[in-house]
Amino acid sequence: MLEDVMHRRAFVLASCGAFASAWLATDPGKLGASLAHAARVRAGRGAQAWEFFTVDQAADVDAISAQILPTDDLPGAREAGVAQFLDHSLSTWAQGQRDDFTSGLDDLNRRVGDRWPGVGRFATLSSERQIELLRVVEQTPFFQMMRFATIAGTFANPSWGGNRDKAGWRILGFEDRFFWEPPFGDYDADVTGSGK
Amino acid sequence: MRVSGSPSARFRPRDLVDVVVVGSGAAGGIVAKELATAGLTVVVLEQGPRLERQQFEHDEFKYFFRNGIVNDPERQPQTFAPTPDQQAKRGAGRLMYARLVGGGSVHFTANYWRFHEIDFVEASRHGSISGTGFADWPITYADLEPYYTKAEWELGVSGVPGPFDAPRSRAYPLPPMPVKASGVLFEEASRRLGLHPQPVPLAILSEPFGGRMACHHCGFCLGFGCEFGAKSATLYTVIPVAEATGRCEIRPQSYVRRIEIDERTGRATGVIYFDEQKIEQRQRTRSVVVCANGAETPRLLLMSRSNRFPDGLANSSGLVGKYLMFNGYCTAGGTFERLLNEWKSVTASRMIHDFYDADPARGFYGGGGIDARFAGYPMGFALGGVIGTLGPDMPTWGADYKRLLRESYSRTMYAACHTTSLPLAANAVSLDPTLKDDWGQPALRFTYQDHPDDLATMRFLQAKALAILEAAGARRAWADPVNPSTFAVHLLGTCRMGDDPRTSVVDRYNRTHDVRNLFLCDGSSFVTSGRGQPTCTIQALAYRAGEHIAQFARRGEI
Numbered sequence: 001m002l003e004d005v006m007h008r009r010a011f012v013l014a015s016c017g018a019f020a021s022a023w024l025a026t027d028p029g030k031l032g033a034s035l036a037h038a039a040r041v042r043a044g045r046g047a048q049a050w051e052f053f054t055v056d057q058a059a060d061v062d063a064i065s066a067q068i069l070p071t072d073d074l075p076g077a078r079e080a081g082v083a084q085f086l087d088h089s090l091s092t093w094a095q096g097q098r099d100d101f102t103s104g105l106d107d108l109n110r111r112v113g114d115r116w117p118g119v120g121r122f123a124t125l126s127s128e129r130q131i132e133l134l135r136v137v138e139q140t141p142f143f144q145m146m147r148f149a150t151i152a153g154t155f156a157n158p159s160w161g162g163n164r165d166k167a168g169w170r171i172l173g174f175e176d177r178f179f180w181e182p183p184f185g186d187y188d189a190d191v192t193g194s195g196k
Numbered sequence: 197m198r199v200s201g202s203p204s205a206r207f208r209p210r211d212l213v214d215v216v217v218v219g220s221g222a223a224g225g226i227v228a229k230e231l232a233t234a235g236l237t238v239v240v241l242e243q244g245p246r247l248e249r250q251q252f253e254h255d256e257f258k259y260f261f262r263n264g265i266v267n268d269p270e271r272q273p274q275t276f277a278p279t280p281d282q283q284a285k286r287g288a289g290r291l292m293y294a295r296l297v298g299g300g301s302v303h304f305t306a307n308y309w310r311f312h313e314i315d316f317v318e319a320s321r322h323g324s325i326s327g328t329g330f331a332d333w334p335i336t337y338a339d340l341e342p343y344y345t346k347a348e349w350e351l352g353v354s355g356v357p358g359p360f361d362a363p364r365s366r367a368y369p370l371p372p373m374p375v376k377a378s379g380v381l382f383e384e385a386s387r388r389l390g391l392h393p394q395p396v397p398l399a400i401l402s403e404p405f406g407g408r409m410a411c412h413h414c415g416f417c418l419g420f421g422c423e424f425g426a427k428s429a430t431l432y433t434v435i436p437v438a439e440a441t442g443r444c445e446i447r448p449q450s451y452v453r454r455i456e457i458d459e460r461t462g463r464a465t466g467v468i469y470f471d472e473q474k475i476e477q478r479q480r481t482r483s484v485v486v487c488a489n490g491a492e493t494p495r496l497l498l499m500s501r502s503n504r505f506p507d508g509l510a511n512s513s514g515l516v517g518k519y520l521m522f523n524g525y526c527t528a529g530g531t532f533e534r535l536l537n538e539w540k541s542v543t544a545s546r547m548i549h550d551f552y553d554a555d556p557a558r559g560f561y562g563g564g565g566i567d568a569r570f571a572g573y574p575m576g577f578a579l580g581g582v583i584g585t586l587g588p589d590m591p592t593w594g595a596d597y598k599r600l601l602r603e604s605y606s607r608t609m610y611a612a613c614h615t616t617s618l619p620l621a622a623n624a625v626s627l628d629p630t631l632k633d634d635w636g637q638p639a640l641r642f643t644y645q646d647h648p649d650d651l652a653t654m655r656f657l658q659a660k661a662l663a664i665l666e667a668a669g670a671r672r673a674w675a676d677p678v679n680p681s682t683f684a685v686h687l688l689g690t691c692r693m694g695d696d697p698r699t700s701v702v703d704r705y706n707r708t709h710d711v712r713n714l715f716l717c718d719g720s721s722f723v724t725s726g727r728g729q730p731t732c733t734i735q736a737l738a739y740r741a742g743e744h745i746a747q748f749a750r751r752g753e754i
Contacts, residue, residue: 068593076598093262131594138593147593148579155574156257171598172605174539174574176254178423180413184541185377185606186534192375 051091052098058083059123060105065150067130075167077150085153085162097145104142111137204439204446205237209477213237214749216467216481218452218496221299222731223718223738224487225430226347229437230742231485232444236749239479240438241450241469244295249432252421256573259419265303267295271634276682278645280622286631289682291491291642297448298421298431300489300685301731305418305543306399306427308353309565309729310344310736313337313362314553318724322554325561328647329519329619333723334695334704337362343736343743351428351735352405355397360549370402372545373411377536378609379545382568385668391550396567398542399428399731408432413541415570450477453637455484455500455509455714462504464714470635483713483754485706485745487738490520490687490719494625495640497691497716510691510708510716515701517625519692520644521725522684524564524615524654528661529571530670531608538570538609548664551657552727554616562653564615564727566661571608577601607671611661614728615654617688618647625690646681654678686730691720705748706741713754717741 050058065077065086090098109121111133119125125133137143153162155169157176162168169175183189207213214236217224224240232238247265258264269290276289294303314321316333324330345366347353354370372395375383383393400417401410411426425432438444449472456466456478464484471477486493494517500509508516547567554563571577578601591597623645627638658675665673694700697709706717717738719730726733748754 069598070595072595072598074602134593150593151575151578152257152261155578157253157255159255160257169574171602172574172577173535173537173602174605178254178412178414180415180540182374182413182541183377184374184413185537187377187380187532187536188375191380 050087053083053087053090056121056123057102057105058087060108060121061086061101061146063123063125063130064108064134064146065153067127067134068147068150069154069171074171075165076171077154079164080154080167081162081164082150082153085156085160086149088161089149100142100145104140104145107142108133108137205442205444207237207239207445207479209479212480212482213239214482215239215745216241216479216484218467218484218486219243219299219488219492219718220297220430220435220446220448221294221487221489221718222301222304222430222734224485225298225301225433225435225438226735226738227485227487227717227742227745228444228446229434230739231746231749232438232441234742234746234749236443236746238438238444239481240444240446241452241467241479242297242299242446242448243451244297244299244448246297246446246448247421249421249423249425252423254414254416254420256575259303260573260576265294265296265421266292273631273633273639275628275631275639275641277643278680278682280624280643282643284628284641284643286639289642289644290684291625291640291687292683292685293489293491293687296421297446298429298435301399301429301735302421302427302431303419304731307544307567307729308348308355308397308399308732309727310362310364310397311337311340311726311733312360312549312552315724315726316340318554322556322561325618325649327620329621329692330561331619331692331694331699331723334693334700340733340736340740341365343739344732346739347732347735350739351399351430351433352401352408353397353399353428354402356395358394358549359392360552368397370405372396373398373400373402373542374413374545376538376541376545376568376570378538378568378570381532381536381609381668382546382611382664385664386548389664389667391548391664393546393548396542396544396547397732400542401426401428406433411542415539415541418543418570451635452488452496453499453635455486455496457500457502457504457509457711459502459504462711464711474635483715483745483749485715485717485741487716487718490690490722491625491640491642493716493718493720494690495627495638498627499637505710510701510710510714512710513698513701515692515699517690518621518623519619519689520623520625520642520687521617521619521689521722522644522681523617523686523688523725523728523730524562524646524650524681525612525728526615526654526658526676526678527610527612528658528665528673528675529608529610530665530668530673531604532668532670533607535606536609537606539573539606544569544612551660558652558656560649560652560656561618562616562649562656564613564653564657565729566611566613566657566664569610569612571605571610574605577605577608609665611665613654613657613661615650615657616727617650617725619689619692619724620645620647644681644684651678651680686719686725686728688719688722688725688730691716692723693721694723705744706737707745707748715741715745
């Protein structure tokens with residue numbers, strides 16, 4: 001689904017502008033982020049038990065996502081739990097995408113070996129080298145899938161297993177509530193005269 | 197919210213009912229209510245599920261990326277090509293619609309613009325446009341005005357009339373929604389530019405109305421169902437009234453594949469559909485009203501071909517499926533110094549109609565409106581709201597990207613342009629010759645290519661939108677690329693209305709020219725596209741058609 005999403009994103013974005021980019025929909029209704037899993041992730045369970053990834057793959061995914069949305073004074077993809085989100089997605093509703101991710105990770109690590117022989121895997125590279133390599137591959141379908149997964153795992157509703165402690169929404173200043181009152185922002189507050 | 201204790205009717209498929217309505221959306225819900233309250237027995241067949249308001253969620257991933265409440269391209273595939281001579285490909289384009297009881301009225305933005313007087317008589321005013329099906333409607337704004345008013349007062353609409361509005365017989369029932377930060381910036385800047393901003397009329401309750409709660413400003417309008425029932429969807433308004441008559445059954449998970457015709461009399465006698473278990477059922481009926489939207493209505497007629505109607509039901513004109521129109525849509529964006537928090541409250545609060553009318557001096561046909569609106573939900577913004585818009589030099593990942601998201605999400609707004617589409621015979625819905633859906637039925641195929649004037653209109657409006665954002669003092673303002681349309685949610689024109697059976701599919705009362713007891717009422721009836729907000733006119737047409745169908749039934753004329 002993730003690669004598919006990127007294709008659709010391209011045409012939707014091209015045809016309908018920014019907002020409609022949100023209107024891309026992916027494959028079928030195999031709905032079912034397991035809420036139990038999400039609750040488990042939220043509760044924390046000590047040593048991570050991965051459902052699909054090997055420990056090495058999980059470390060690579062975590063490192064890639066943390067380069068896409070790094071941690072600064074606010075949490076990033078790592079704190080949002082993108083690796084756990086993706087691991088769980090590939091174990092449930094996105095099983096059809098498993099090969100795309102594993103072969104993409106294999107290819108990335110081949111590039112690591114070619115570039116810096118004997119260093120090991122992507123996750124063990126220095127941050128500078130990680131960025132250098134990701135710049136090389138940023139136009140590949142694999143990187144675009146990782147970018148989509150990072151965004152979904154950071155900004156989607158926490159019920160999908162990512163966006164832990166609403167880390168992603170804190171980056172944006174977004175808050176999911178059922179109830180707001182005007183004024184909503186600074187410019188309307190200026191006019192209505194009431195402070196925020 | 198069902199009317200409590202209402203004895204919703206239940207019919208068996210073998211019961212002969214007065215009317216089957218196909219589709220329970222913006223139009224179908226109204227037609228069902230009009231006919232049931234007029235004393236007719238009604239079964240509404242809806243392909244999607246029935247969700248109550250408590251079941252709607254703030255879940256962007258599910259609703260926007262997992263087809264939460266819309267048609268599913270895996271189970272209901274579509275094929276697309278820009279022109280009929282090209283091979284249509286699966287996944288190359290998409291016609292999207294809500295698939296649940298209440299249809300598009302549940303998930304729409306709730307922009308509720310009436311058409312202007314010019315929309316109905318544009319061809320005679322501007323002259324024909326060669327190579328297009330540009331034509332006048334058989335009815336005028338004055339014919340439809342009472343039904344616009346009825347829609348606004350029965351459903352609940354918040355607004356105040358603007359300087360370019362057509363005359364109205366009654367004020368809006370509710371005052372406009374509170375202005376947003378984007379509305380304040382847009383209003384001040386457009387006034388400075390000599391334009392005439394006005395509050396956006398919205399089918400959302402600014403105050404309690406008709407036993408329903410007012411809007412709580414949660415921000416999840418576009419693409420979502422309202423958990424408060426404050427959006428005036430047919431699900432919360434007319435459908436409960438229809439059911440309370442005891443003569444109307446809403447039957448969800450009922451996917452219609454064929455309208456049956458008596459080959460001798462040429463009359464519709466039944467509707468064949470798949471129930472939730474994909475078991476075929478046949479509902480007997482005295483008449484049929486198809487309100488399945490501008491994509492599925494023509495598809496159903498084309499799937500209902502028979503010896504008597506070899507080219508598709510009610511298609512003696514050959515125009516079923518033709519003249520598909522989308523409405524042009526494009527945006528300019530702006531990021532400001534201070535907080536807008538556009539993710540709160542309704543999608544849009546101010547708009548201009550200064551460029552609504554076409555003007556020959558521009559050198560092309562077309563016009564539209566511009567509204568000031570939010571910058572999208574979190575995932576959509578992070579995916580495309582920034583990178584698609586700020587240009588190729590902007591970061592799409594890394595520390596700078598994160599900083600950009602962080603600084604801009606709550607400080608960004610869009611000025612969105614909603615424009616005309618010309619009716620072209622080559623832009624059409626048809627049946628794919630090979631691909632089938634999950635029910636074994638022919639997949640929907642469509643072709644679409646914007647008329648050069650449609651693209652010129654979008655660029656023209658977009659330049660105005662950009663100028664407004666710059667005048668508003670945006671720290672950064674940009675125009676998004678205007679590209680050919682391959683995706684649409686406004687599905688219009690495919691069974692057009694007219695007096696001449698050779699050049700139209702339905703008459704001025706939405707009755708098909710070919711089948712006396714078959715009516716079509718939804719976006720497919722449109723002769724011209726309007727300027728981007730079709731739901732108000734779809735619903736006014738539905739009230740008008742419902743009233744006339746009830747009269748025809750009373751007089752034994754069906």
